[in-house]
Amino acid sequence: MEMKGWRLAEKEWREWLEALARAGKRIIAPVKEDGIVLFRPVASAAEISLADYGNSRWSSKEFLFPRTEPLFSYRFQGDEVNLEEASSEGTEQVLFGLRPCDAVGVVRLDDIFLGEEEDPLYAQRRRLTTVVSLACDKSQAECFCTAVGGSPAGVEGSDLQLVRLGEAWLLRALTQKGEALVRGAAAKWSPASDKDRKEAQAQRLAVEQGMRRNPLLVESAQLLERSFNHPAWESVGQRCLSCGICAYVCPSCSCFDMNDEGNAWCGVRCRSWDSCTFAQFTRHASGHNPRPTQASRYRQRVLHKFAYFPLQHQERSMCVGCGRCVKLCPVGMDIYGAVERIVSMKVQNV
Amino acid sequence: MQQLSEQGKAAEKEWEPRIVALVCNWCTYAGADMAGTTRRIYAPNVRLVRLLCTGRVDPLFIIKTFEHGADGVVVSGCHPGDCHYVQGNLLSRRRLSLFRALMDFLGLDNRRLHFAWVSASEGIKWSKIVDQVTAAVREAGPLTHWGKPATTHSSGSLLFPDPAGDPRPAPSPEENESIAAHLKKSVASLLSEGEVSVVIGYSAGSLPGQMVPAFVTNPEEASLLAWNERCANNLTVYLPQAVKRRDKGKVGVVVKSCDAKAVVGLLRENQIKRDEFLLLGVPCAGLWENGRLAPKCFACLEEVSPLADWTIAPDGAKKGVVTSGKERPVAVDPREDEIAFLESLSAEERWDYWQRQFSRCLRCYACQAVCTLCYCATCIWERHRPQWIPTTIDGKGNTAWNVTRAMHLAGRCVGCDECARVCPADIRLDLLNRRLSQEIDKRFHYRSDVDPEAAPPLTTFRPDDPDEFL
Numbered sequence: 001m002e003m004k005g006w007r008l009a010e011k012e013w014r015e016w017l018e019a020l021a022r023a024g025k026r027i028i029a030p031v032k033e034d035g036i037v038l039f040r041p042v043a044s045a046a047e048i049s050l051a052d053y054g055n056s057r058w059s060s061k062e063f064l065f066p067r068t069e070p071l072f073s074y075r076f077q078g079d080e081v082n083l084e085e086a087s088s089e090g091t092e093q094v095l096f097g098l099r100p101c102d103a104v105g106v107v108r109l110d111d112i113f114l115g116e117e118e119d120p121l122y123a124q125r126r127r128l129t130t131v132v133s134l135a136c137d138k139s140q141a142e143c144f145c146t147a148v149g150g151s152p153a154g155v156e157g158s159d160l161q162l163v164r165l166g167e168a169w170l171l172r173a174l175t176q177k178g179e180a181l182v183r184g185a186a187a188k189w190s191p192a193s194d195k196d197r198k199e200a201q202a203q204r205l206a207v208e209q210g211m212r213r214n215p216l217l218v219e220s221a222q223l224l225e226r227s228f229n230h231p232a233w234e235s236v237g238q239r240c241l242s243c244g245i246c247a248y249v250c251p252s253c254s255c256f257d258m259n260d261e262g263n264a265w266c267g268v269r270c271r272s273w274d275s276c277t278f279a280q281f282t283r284h285a286s287g288h289n290p291r292p293t294q295a296s297r298y299r300q301r302v303l304h305k306f307a308y309f310p311l312q313h314q315e316r317s318m319c320v321g322c323g324r325c326v327k328l329c330p331v332g333m334d335i336y337g338a339v340e341r342i343v344s345m346k347v348q349n350v
Numbered sequence: 351m352q353q354l355s356e357q358g359k360a361a362e363k364e365w366e367p368r369i370v371a372l373v374c375n376w377c378t379y380a381g382a383d384m385a386g387t388t389r390r391i392y393a394p395n396v397r398l399v400r401l402l403c404t405g406r407v408d409p410l411f412i413i414k415t416f417e418h419g420a421d422g423v424v425v426s427g428c429h430p431g432d433c434h435y436v437q438g439n440l441l442s443r444r445r446l447s448l449f450r451a452l453m454d455f456l457g458l459d460n461r462r463l464h465f466a467w468v469s470a471s472e473g474i475k476w477s478k479i480v481d482q483v484t485a486a487v488r489e490a491g492p493l494t495h496w497g498k499p500a501t502t503h504s505s506g507s508l509l510f511p512d513p514a515g516d517p518r519p520a521p522s523p524e525e526n527e528s529i530a531a532h533l534k535k536s537v538a539s540l541l542s543e544g545e546v547s548v549v550i551g552y553s554a555g556s557l558p559g560q561m562v563p564a565f566v567t568n569p570e571e572a573s574l575l576a577w578n579e580r581c582a583n584n585l586t587v588y589l590p591q592a593v594k595r596r597d598k599g600k601v602g603v604v605v606k607s608c609d610a611k612a613v614v615g616l617l618r619e620n621q622i623k624r625d626e627f628l629l630l631g632v633p634c635a636g637l638w639e640n641g642r643l644a645p646k647c648f649a650c651l652e653e654v655s656p657l658a659d660w661t662i663a664p665d666g667a668k669k670g671v672v673t674s675g676k677e678r679p680v681a682v683d684p685r686e687d688e689i690a691f692l693e694s695l696s697a698e699e700r701w702d703y704w705q706r707q708f709s710r711c712l713r714c715y716a717c718q719a720v721c722t723l724c725y726c727a728t729c730i731w732e733r734h735r736p737q738w739i740p741t742t743i744d745g746k747g748n749t750a751w752n753v754t755r756a757m758h759l760a761g762r763c764v765g766c767d768e769c770a771r772v773c774p775a776d777i778r779l780d781l782l783n784r785r786l787s788q789e790i791d792k793r794f795h796y797r798s799d800v801d802p803e804a805a806p807p808l809t810t811f812r813p814d815d816p817d818e819f820l
Contacts, residue, residue, distance in 0.1 A: 034507045034707070036776050057774060058712070067712065067743035141557050239563045241587065243719035245774050248712040259734075259741040270742050275714070280732050330720045330772035331583060332555035332562030 004179065005172040005192035013162065013169060016185045017045040017096065026093040028063050030056050039063065039095070050097065054140045055322060059102045059251035060095050064125050065109055068272040071121075071258070075266040086268075088124045094181065096132045101145045101322040103133040103157035105251025108320065111313055112254045130181050133158035135200070136207050142323030144213040144336050150321050152211075153204040163200045170196050213336055216306075220339065221315065223346040224307035228299070232345055236302075236338045237295030239331045244275030246301065246325035246333070252318050255281070276300050298333065306339050367487040369396045369422040370415040371480075374404050374439070377428035377469045384473030392477035393484035396424070403427065405438025409449040409757050410730075410738050412463070413750050416496045417740075422487035424479070426466040430813065439467075440811035444794065447818055448760055448808070451789045452753065452782070455693070457500075457701025461486040462493060466820040479820055497745030498709075499702040508703050511691055513684035516643040520579050521635040528664040529632055530577040533604065536630065536660060536667040538572040540602060546628055547599035550588050552581040563588070575604070577662075579638040584609040584766045586722045590616060593626045601627045604662075606634040608646060610655030611764035611799035612722035618802045619762075621725055631658025633674060645780070646767045649683045685784050692781070710775035711748040713741075717755060717769035717779055723762050730754060756782040761790050761807040764799040 021027050021044070029048040031040045037053055039060035070086040095106075113122035136143075136152035145151060155161055159178030163170040170192050173179045182189075217223070227233075247253040257274035260267050274281060277297050283289045291297045309318035319335065326334045373379045379400045385392065401407065404427030412423050425446060433439040443465075450463050464483045468476045537549045553564035553574045561581045565588075566572055585603050592601045605613070610629055616622045631654040636647035653673045654661050661672040692700055715731060718724045731739045731751060739754060740747035755769075756779070763783045770780035790796050793816050796807040 032507070033710070034776060038710070057776075068747075235565075238565055239588075241716070241719040243716035243772075244712070244714035245716050245772070248714045249774055257741060259737070261740055261742050272741050272743050273712070278715075278732075326557060328772075328774050330716055330768075332557070332560050334556040337556045 003173045004186070005170060005197065006182075006186060006189040007165075007192045007196050008169045008171055008189055009167075010169060012189060013171060014045040014048070016182070017048070017094070019185060020094060020181070021045070024092070026091045027096055028060060028093055029096040039098075041093075048097065050134070053097075054138075055099050055102075055324070057328075058249040058324065059105055059322065060098055061102075061105060061109060061251050063093065063095060064106065064129060065113070065122060065254060065256075068270050069121060070268045070270050073266070073268045074262070076264070086121070088121045090124070090128065092128045092130075093125075094130050094132060097134045097162075098131060098158075099136055099322065100133050100152060100154040100156075100158065100161075101143075101150055101320040102251045103131050104145075104150055104154060104320040105157070105322070106131055107157040108252035108309075108316075108318055109254055111309075111316075130159045130177050131157055132160040132162060132178075132181075135161055135163040135204065137164050137203055139207050139210050140323065140327075141212075142327040143211060143321065144323055145321035146208050146211045147213040147215050147336060148317040148319050148321040149215075151204065152207040153200065163203070165196060165199050165203070168196075170200050216317070216339060217343060217347070218315075220343050221307045221310040223343050224303055224339065225311065227342050227346050228303070230342060230345065232342060233299045234295050236341060237293070237298035237333075240277065240294040240298045240333055241331055242277050242279055242294050242297060243330065244273075244277055245328050245330065246335070247275035247277060248273060249324040249328055251320055251322060251324075252305075276304070298338075302335055302338050302342075305335065365492050367395045367421045367484055367492075368419060369424060369480075369483060369487055370420045371396045371398045372401060372404070372407050372411060372415075372423065372425045373398055373468075374427035374434070375400055375402050376434040377432065378426040378466070378476065380470035381426075381468040381472045381476045384471065385477045386473075388473050390473055390477040392480045395484045395487075396480050403433065403435050403438035404442040404446075405433070405435060407442055407446065409445070410750070410754055412449065413753060414738070416462075416493065417746050417750065419493075421493045422462040422464070422483060422490070424464040424466060424483045426468045426476075426479070429467040429469055430817070432469060437811060440813070440815070441808070443815055443817065443819065444811055445808050447793065447816065448786065448789055449757060450818070452756060452760075452786060454697070455689075455700065455782070455785045456704045456753070457697045457699070459490045459697055461490040464820060465818065482820070495701065495705075497705070497747075497749050499705045500698050501702055510688045513645070513687070514648075514681055517648055517679045517681035518635065518643070520638050520643075523578075525664050526578040529662055530575065532664075532667045533577055533630070533632070533662045534572045534575050536662060537566060537575060537602065538569040540628070541566070541572065542569045544599055546602040547596045548592060549575075549602035549604070549630070550585045550592065551575040551602075551604040551630075552577060552583070552585075577604070577632055579636065581606070582637055582639070582644075582768075582771060584612060584720070584722055584768045586610070586612045586616070587720055587768070589613070589627060589722070590621045590725050593622050600625070602630055603627060604630045604632060605655055605658065606632060606637070607652035607655040608634075608650065608764070608766050609722075610657045612766055613657055614799055614802050615723045615762055615764060616725070618804070618806065619723075619725075628659045629655060629657050630660050630662055631655045631671065632662050633664070644767070645684045646765060648681045651678060651680060653678060683784075685781060688778075689781055689785055689788070705745060705749070707775070707777045708748040708752050709745055711743070711752060711777060712775060713743045713748065713751060714774060716772045716774065717777075720768040720772050721759070722766070722768075723759060723764070730758070752777065752779070752782070755779075756786060759783060760786045761794075761796065762798055763787065 030037050031047050032049045036057045072085045075082045113119040159175045161172045255274045256271040258271045282291045305319040427439045466479045540546045549566045552561045555562035633653045637644040658671050661668045739750050767780045794807040
């Protein structure tokens with residue numbers, strides 16, 4: 001079924017967001033802070049900065065899976081300990097202006113937090129979230145969404161999608177949740193024509209053609225899984241410095257650690273982001289570390305994204321191809337390059 | 351945490367300053383006891399924490415007290431010369447004065463942090479100091495904004511003064527090419543002669559224009575090496591580990607003059623020995639990012655590191671340090687202006703600026719990972735018993751981490767700016783480091799990048815060090 005679409009002026013969608021904010025929804029959109037673009041809750045649609053916005057410095061995942069969130073609080077009273085569960089705030093939110101790769105990242109988080117066991121805090125937040133993605137009208141040097149099954153105008157994970165067509169904008173409703181968000185406002189908008197849709201499609205093809213990286217082989221996941229003991233991992237991972245940039249800017253990384261903030265009388269148990277590249281991530285209390293070297297930790301990162309997850313989730317790549325980790329890595333580690341290198345070696349050996 | 355803050359709110363109505371005193375066992379604790387036994391009446395706002403010596407006071411203790419709700423802190427110990435452990439208080443004087451300068455730069459109200467000398471017999475002095483500190487903290491008001499901006503209108507950006515133009519042009523591609531060609535040749539011959547077992551240099555990364563570290567272990571791979579004005583990484587970060595891992599020969603490292611300064615620190619702190627590595631110095635005209643000269647290069651006078659074992663010049667590789675002799679135009683480091691600008695703002699504005707910066711911190715610890723001088727096997731953030739740096743990625747945890755990182759490098763940082771370059775949140779760590787370096791130069795006349803024999807300033811003292819103690 002072809003969903004509804006409208007042709008809007010920039011003023012119209014800004015007014016629509018303004019109205020949503022007035023209705024009590026939290027609008028989370030790209031804003032510029034000290035020179036970098038980040039997702040932040042905005043008080044007014046005027047703060048939203050889409051001028052030369054390639055992609056945000058890091059993804060908007062923190063609004064579904066916060067950097068740190070309380071799970072429960074504890075308080076000792078005499079011999080008793082009182083526990084109080086945390087509940088996530090019940091505010092409806094709109095994630096506005098995510099690139100399609102980041103919208104796919106939301107679906108990957110869903111796979112993890114709403115899979116076999118539902119995480120109640122995540123689930124609550126997710127139910128109250130509507131995703132309005134923004135199709136890419138150009139690609140960045142680091143982008144490789146098309147290599148991992150995505151597209152610069154992909155709709156996976158989006159409830160609505162905005163496409164820039166020169167001065168005008170095409171807004172498409174993709175889900176019922178999306179339609180609900182434009183209800184009321186859409187009455188005043190002019191419907192999109194076939195010409196607009198064709199223009200959007202031509203734009204998507206043009207952006208796709210500009211992407212440098214080829215789709216991965218279908219059998220990559222199997223080949224990678226069998227490459228665990230390949231000697232090349234040592235040289236692939238040797239310059240990794242074991243920081244956590246890649247995991248923290250990633251739209252689909254979901255590992256966390258739990259810690260107590262407080263004292264012997266009262267406090268809060270929190271979960272906070274963690275990264276598999278840290279030596280501490282797998283260090284046992286005994287001191288033994290099953291992933292003792294940077295290379296073994298980097299291998300874990302690559303295999304989780306490109307082998308273990310796809311093998312468990314119908315061949316879907318956990319990596320969404322936003323390229324942030326490639327661009328921001330202090331030593332230029334390239335996750336796609338690592339996969340390509342190992343896979344090609346396996347192909348030659350088989 | 352919510353419950354705690356509710357308690358806080360209730361207390362705010364009849365707010366009384368909560369002050370923590372970190373005092374030494376031998377002098378001030380006894381002095382405070384004296385104040386009690388002589389029935390002195392003074393402000394009841396101070397809670398004492400007894401330590402063996404003020405030399406034990408880590409800035410983290412002070413951060414922790416603020417984190418847990420103190421409105422002010424006073425550290426007090428024996429008078430200079432009276433320390434039970436001879437020099438603990440003199441080391442502490444340097445460390446704490448520097449810490450206060452840093453906190454002032456970060457916008458913490460100076461009225462909240464005090465140091466004093468109070469001997470065992472000075473009960474009267476102790477009571478006066480407590481009154482004085484309590485009055486100062488009362489004036490400053492409750493500290494409700496530790497780990498968050500003081501005002502609500504802190505979003506947006508701060509506009510720094512426009513930097514001056516680049517003092518010199520980017521090097522020509524031909525010059526880079528000829529340096530790269532000689533580098534490949536020298537590395538291949540050093541490897542085949544067995545003088546080095548590995549060379550850490552630069553090669554092209556996978557993104558256009560990106561340069562990344564490369565480990566070369568056999569002569570054929572030397573052709574991968576490259577050199578240009580985008581070779582940003584300080585490769586000496588790999589040196590301590592590489593030296594340990596090699597079985598024969600030395601470790602070769604391609605260095606710019608700024609990178610090699612970190613080697614001075616490694617030698618000074620006995621992390622590596624001079625005969626374990628070989629520095630291949632490249633004549634560097636400066637690092638260029640997005641068409642602009644990197645700030646650290648503005649005032650740089652060193653074309654080749656004075657530590658270089660080889661100079662890979664455009665006209666060939668030469669043993670020792672060889673410079674072109676050409677005049678090198680320099681200009682004032684633009685950070686001088688930026689720091690002066692920040693200092694011209696009110697403490698509150700500075701606090702908001704830095705809290706906004708710290709609020710972005712993701713705690714990826716890339717700043718620590720890229721730092722040559724952060725070589726500890728286990729960093730303070732990895733220690734959980736006790737947990738000095740909260741793992742929660744919030745304002746308090748981020749403030750504790752960023753302040754502690756800066757303090758641990760005070761007097762050791764050589765200003766290679768790698769931490770600031772790699773920070774995904776663009777936190778101006780370079781300004782923190784540089785502000786501390788300025789202060790160390792001013793107070794202790796010390797520069798960390800010069801003499802491998804000179805003791806780091808926070809491990810030593812002079813009897814006549816500047817003294818701001820009450």
